Amino acid sequence: MNIVLLKPADWIDDETVVLDDRRHQHIVAVLKSQPGQVLRVGALGGQRGSGTILAIDDKTVRIHVQLTLAALQRHPFDLILALPRPKMLRRVFRTASEMGVAHLHLIHSARVEKSYWQSPLLKADRIAAALEAGLERAGDTLLPEVHLHRRFRPFVEDILPTLAQNRPCWIADRNATRALRDEARAGLVLLGPEGGFIPFEIELAESVGALCRHLGERTLSVDTAVAAALAQALPQPVG
Secondary structure, three states: OOOEEEOHHHEEEOOEEEEOOHHHHHHHHOOOOOOOOEEEEEEOOOOEEEEEEEEEOOOOEEEEEEEEEOOOOOOOEEEEEEOOOHHHHHHHHHHHHHOOOOEEEEEOOOOOOHHHHHOHHHOHHHHHHHHHHHHHHHOOOOOOEEEEEOOHHHHHHHHHHHHOOOOOEEEEOOOOOOEHHHOOOOEEEEEOOOOOOOHHHHHHHHHOOOEEEEOOOOOOOHHHHHHHHHOOOOOOOOO
């Protein structure tokens, strides 16, 4: 945990929070903190800063908070991903959150099992927990917005053109002649399931303006492909 995320219910006044859950346990058992110690903290959805421990016992920790820093820079890529297998989905959520993705669109495709959409990991509380774990690792405070699209063709024909209205859109295709690494600018990246998008899906995306780009010669698992794609263009420090 590289930042202690603070939620609205934690505040007892404008400058003080009290924690009594796993964050308290982490501060006691892992950080072994004492009164007077300064921690990195951030308001979920808001600013970052520091927190000085005022009091700590077996049940709660009381922290004086000063928030003076903006959230970390967002990633220049928004991500559109064919819904992966549940065992990979949690890792994808965490990676997207760690890397500062602003919007993650999960879509259906021909090679996505319909049963994947029944995964408990798609419940709002489970999504939030996975995303928050990514924020804690990265030291950030802004959650990605997750959008679920259960039908491929309506998404591509009706929604994708609007998303890509003022920015480029690239679809991963191992047969593409150009690499995604040549596109280090703000845009949308479409990544397929294991085995990739089928030809019809690529052609449909191209018909609304998507450009084919490859991630290299290797065949990558979905979670590795997400990290590899996002690594092509990283957020730049401000100032």
